[in-house]
Amino acid sequence: MRLFVERETDPQETRAPMLPADVRGLVELGAQVEVETGIGQSINIPDMEYEKAGAQVSRDRRASLSNAEMVLRMSVPSSEEIQCLSQGCIHISCMAPFNNAKVVRELAAGKVSGISLEMVPRTTIAQKMDVLSSQANLAGYVAVILAAERQGIIFPMMMTPAGTIQPARVFVIGAGVAGLQAIATAKRLGARVDAFDVRPEARDQILSLGAKPLKVDLGETDRTKHGYAKKLTDEQLQKQRQAMAKQCAQSDVLITTAKVFGRKAPQIVTNEMLDGMKPGSVVVDLAIETGGNVEASELGKEIEREGVTIIGLPQLQRRVPLAASRMFSSNLFNFVSHFWDKETRRFVLKTDDQIIQDCLITHEGRIVNTVVKAAIK
Numbered sequence: 001m002r003l004f005v006e007r008e009t010d011p012q013e014t015r016a017p018m019l020p021a022d023v024r025g026l027v028e029l030g031a032q033v034e035v036e037t038g039i040g041q042s043i044n045i046p047d048m049e050y051e052k053a054g055a056q057v058s059r060d061r062r063a064s065l066s067n068a069e070m071v072l073r074m075s076v077p078s079s080e081e082i083q084c085l086s087q088g089c090i091h092i093s094c095m096a097p098f099n100n101a102k103v104v105r106e107l108a109a110g111k112v113s114g115i116s117l118e119m120v121p122r123t124t125i126a127q128k129m130d131v132l133s134s135q136a137n138l139a140g141y142v143a144v145i146l147a148a149e150r151q152g153i154i155f156p157m158m159m160t161p162a163g164t165i166q167p168a169r170v171f172v173i174g175a176g177v178a179g180l181q182a183i184a185t186a187k188r189l190g191a192r193v194d195a196f197d198v199r200p201e202a203r204d205q206i207l208s209l210g211a212k213p214l215k216v217d218l219g220e221t222d223r224t225k226h227g228y229a230k231k232l233t234d235e236q237l238q239k240q241r242q243a244m245a246k247q248c249a250q251s252d253v254l255i256t257t258a259k260v261f262g263r264k265a266p267q268i269v270t271n272e273m274l275d276g277m278k279p280g281s282v283v284v285d286l287a288i289e290t291g292g293n294v295e296a297s298e299l300g301k302e303i304e305r306e307g308v309t310i311i312g313l314p315q316l317q318r319r320v321p322l323a324a325s326r327m328f329s330s331n332l333f334n335f336v337s338h339f340w341d342k343e344t345r346r347f348v349l350k351t352d353d354q355i356i357q358d359c360l361i362t363h364e365g366r367i368v369n370t371v372v373k374a375a376i377k
C-alpha cells in the first residue's frame with residue numbers, strides 16, 4: 001500500500017507529523033512510504049534519516065498526493081491538495097471538522113475517506129492514537145513553564161539566610177488532560193496548587209496530584225457519553241464565577257483549560273475577576289482557540305491589563321516541537337498499525353469498528369459522520 005506523509009505547510013507549525021522511527025515501523029508492516037522533502041526540518045531531522053528508515057523522499061507534492069492510497073499529515077488539507085487525491089484515498093489528519101465544513105464537503109465530493117484524528121473516541125483501546133490527549137498534555141506543561149518564566153516570583157518555597165520565600169499559588173480551572181498536566185508540573189516546581197473541574201470525578205484526580213480541589217456547589221452537571229463536560233446553565237456559570245473570584249485574587253498564576261466539546265469555551269473569568277488579581281499575576285488561557293475562558297484574553301496575543309499578564313497564545317505544544325512531534329507521530333503510527341492487515345499488507349477501513357465509526361468523516365462520496373453532518377449543515 002502506498003503511503004505519503006506530507007510536510008506541514010502552515011508557517012506557524014513547528015512540528016513534524018512523523019519521525020523516522022515510525023516510518024521504519026510502517027515499512028516493517030509492508031507499506032511503501034513516501035515522505036515530502038523537508039518533513040523533519042523544523043525539528044532538525046534531515047531527509048537522509050527518513051531514507052535510512054526506508055522511505056522514499058518526494059520533491060513533487062502533487063504527484064505524491066495523486067499516487068497515494070493513504071495520506072498522513074498533521075492538519076487540514078487545502079482545496080488544491082484535495083483535488084490531487086485519487087478516489088478511494090484514505091486521508092488521515094486533524095481536520096477540525098466542525099470548523100472546516102468546506103474541507104469536509106470537498107473530501108466527500110472527491111470520494112476520499114477522510115479520517116479526523118480529533119474524533120478518535122476517548123476509550124482505553126484508542127488511548128495510543130489519541131492526539132487530543134498527547135498534545136493537550138504538552139500544552140498543559142508548557143502553560144506552566146511559560147507562566148513561571150513570566151512571573152516575577154519563583155514557584156517553590158525557599159528558606160534561606162536572607163529570608164523565606166513562600167511558594168507561588170497556582171489555580172487551575174478545568175482538570176482534563178491539559179489541566180491535570182498543568183497541576184502536576186506546577187506541583188513539581190513546588191507551587192501550592194488549587195484546582196476545579198465541573199466533573200465530580202476530577203476531584204480525586206486533583207487530590208492524587210497533591211493539589212487542593214476547590215469546592216463549588218453547582219448542583220447537577222451533565223456529561224456526554226464520551227465523558228466530556230456539557231455546557232453549564234447561565235445560573236451555574238454565574239455561581240462558578242462568584243465562587244472563583246476569591247481564589248483568582250489569591251493566586252499568582254491562573255491557568256484555564258475549560259472546554260466543552262464541539263462548542264465555544266465557557267467564559268469563566270470576567271474582567272471584574274481580573275481586576276481583583278494582584279499586579280504581577282500571570283493568566284494563561286488554554287481554551288483560547290475555542291473562544292477562551294478569560295474575558296480579556298486575545299487569540300495569539302500576550303497582553304497586560306492593570307499589571308496582570310494575560311497569555312492567549314494558541315497551540316502551546318508547538319513550543320516543544322520535538323516532544324510534540326514524537327507523540328503525534330506515535331499516535332499516527334498506532335492508528336495505522338491498529339487497522340493493518342499483515343497478510344495483505346494493507347490498512348483495512350473497518351466501518352463496523354467503533355473507533356472508525358467515530359472518526360471517519362467522509363466515505364464513498366458522503367459525509368458519514370452523523371455528529372459532524374448535523375453540526376455543519
Ligand code: NAD
Binds near residue numbers: 123174177228259266
Ligand atoms: P476538554 O479539553 O474537553 O476540557 C477540559 C476540561 O474542562 C474537562 O475536564 C472539562 O470537564 C472541564 N470543564 C468544562 N467546563 C468547565 C467549567 N465551566 N469549569 C471548570 N471545568 C470545566 O477535556 P479533555 O481533557 O479532552 O478530557 C475530556 C474527558 O475525556 C475527560 O473526562 C477525560 O478524563 C476523558 N479522557 C479519557 C481518555 C481515555 O479514557 N482514553 C483520554 C483522555 C481524556
